[in-house]
Amino acid sequence: MANNKVQSKLSKEELSELYLVQYKSIREIAKMFDCNHTTIGDLLKQYDIPSRPVGGGRKAQIVQIEHNGQMVEAKRCTVCNEVKLLEDFNVDRKGSGGRQPKCKECRKRYYENNHTYINNKSMTNYYKNHEENKLKRRLYYSKHKIRLRKQQREYYLLNHEKNLLANRRYYHANKDTIVQSERLRRMENIEYYREQDRKRYIKRKEQRSIYHQKYYEINKDTIKLNSKKRKTSLRSLLFTLTEQQWNQIQSDFNYGCALSEHHSDLNMEHFIPVSWGHGGTYVGNVYPVHWKINRSKSDTNPFVWIGRNDVKELVDMDKWHRLISYLAGQNHLSIDEFKDFVNWCENNKRGGELEPNYSSLEGWRNNK
Ligand SMILES: [Zn+2]
Incomplete structure (x- = not known):
C-alpha cells in the first residue's frame, strides 16, 4: 500500500506528468518526494498508470543534422551532451535509433578510466554465476x-x-x-595436442579417404602429369608438356593405346627412358600405352625391345611404325636420324651431377 503522506502530496495527474511526459524514473520521483522507490511503484499501481515498457525510459530524440551536404540522423550523447551522428554510437537494439545512449568516445573514456574495476567485476560475476549461466544458456539453446x-x-x-x-x-x-x-x-601442452591429433586422425580417416578419392577423380590428369614432372625434374630433364598438349597427343591416338587395341588402363610412356638421364616430358617423347606394354618396355632401348619375340605378341607392328614416324616428326627428324638420336642417348647415359633442363636433342647434335 502506498504511503498516505506521499499520496496526499502527489496526485494522479502530477504523477503521470512526471512519469509519462517528463520521463522521470521511479527512483528520481522517489528522491523528489523523499520516499522509497517502492512507494512510488505502489502509487503508480493504485492510480492505474501503465508502467513504461522495459527500455522505454527517457530516450534521446533522433534529430536530423547536415553532414557532408546530406541530412542524416543524429542524437545527443547522455554524457558529453554533444549531438553526434548515429554511427558514433554503438549498436543497442533497445536504444533510441537502435544505438546506445553513450557515444563511442565517452564509452571508451569510461572504460579506460575504470577498466580494472570493470574487468574485476565482470570476472567475479562470471565465476560467481558460471554454472548457473551455463545451465541457463543450455536450456535456452535447447528450447530455441x-x-x-x-x-x-x-x-x-x-x-x-x-x-x-x-x-x-x-x-x-x-x-x-x-x-x-x-x-x-x-609446446606447453604437447601430450594434450598429440592426443587431439590422434583422435582427429582416427575420426576423419574415412572422410579423408573419400575426399582424396574425389580429389583424385577430378584432378587425375594434373596429378599424373605432376608425378611425371617430379620424376623428370629429378634427372634435370626437360619438362614442357602442358595438359593441353597431352590431351592433343591422346586425341591423336584416338584416346587409346599407341601400340595396341587397348582403350583403358593406359600409362604415359617416355620413348627415351627417363632413367637414362635423357629425353624428358615434352612433345616428341611421350605417348599413351597400355600398362602391360609400359611395363614390358621398362628402360630398354625401344628399337631393341621391339625385336623381342614376346613383344611382337603385345604390339601391333603397323602401329609401331606409325608411332616412330609420329615421334620423329614431332622432333623434326627423319626416322633414321631419330633412331640415331635414341641410340646415342643409350650410349651416353647421364648420371651424377646433372645440369638442369638438359636437352638431349641438343647434346646429340653437338656431339654428332
Ligand atoms: Zn559523448
Whole structure:
C-alpha cells in the first residue's frame, strides 16, 4: 500500500506528468518526494498508470543534422551532451535509433578510466554465476534450437566471404605473433595436442579417404602429369608438356593405346627412358600405352625391345611404325636420324651431377 503522506502530496495527474511526459524514473520521483522507490511503484499501481515498457525510459530524440551536404540522423550523447551522428554510437537494439545512449568516445573514456574495476567485476560475476549461466544458456539453446540454428546458418552464409577475408587479413597482419603463440601453446601442452591429433586422425580417416578419392577423380590428369614432372625434374630433364598438349597427343591416338587395341588402363610412356638421364616430358617423347606394354618396355632401348619375340605378341607392328614416324616428326627428324638420336642417348647415359633442363636433342647434335 502506498504511503498516505506521499499520496496526499502527489496526485494522479502530477504523477503521470512526471512519469509519462517528463520521463522521470521511479527512483528520481522517489528522491523528489523523499520516499522509497517502492512507494512510488505502489502509487503508480493504485492510480492505474501503465508502467513504461522495459527500455522505454527517457530516450534521446533522433534529430536530423547536415553532414557532408546530406541530412542524416543524429542524437545527443547522455554524457558529453554533444549531438553526434548515429554511427558514433554503438549498436543497442533497445536504444533510441537502435544505438546506445553513450557515444563511442565517452564509452571508451569510461572504460579506460575504470577498466580494472570493470574487468574485476565482470570476472567475479562470471565465476560467481558460471554454472548457473551455463545451465541457463543450455536450456535456452535447447528450447530455441531450430530458430537459433537457422539464424546461425543465415548469418554464416551472409557473412562467410566477408569473415573469411577479414580472418585472412588479420592472419597476415599478425602472422608472426600467431605462429609463435601457437607453437608455444603446443609446446606447453604437447601430450594434450598429440592426443587431439590422434583422435582427429582416427575420426576423419574415412572422410579423408573419400575426399582424396574425389580429389583424385577430378584432378587425375594434373596429378599424373605432376608425378611425371617430379620424376623428370629429378634427372634435370626437360619438362614442357602442358595438359593441353597431352590431351592433343591422346586425341591423336584416338584416346587409346599407341601400340595396341587397348582403350583403358593406359600409362604415359617416355620413348627415351627417363632413367637414362635423357629425353624428358615434352612433345616428341611421350605417348599413351597400355600398362602391360609400359611395363614390358621398362628402360630398354625401344628399337631393341621391339625385336623381342614376346613383344611382337603385345604390339601391333603397323602401329609401331606409325608411332616412330609420329615421334620423329614431332622432333623434326627423319626416322633414321631419330633412331640415331635414341641410340646415342643409350650410349651416353647421364648420371651424377646433372645440369638442369638438359636437352638431349641438343647434346646429340653437338656431339654428332
Ligand atoms: Zn559523448
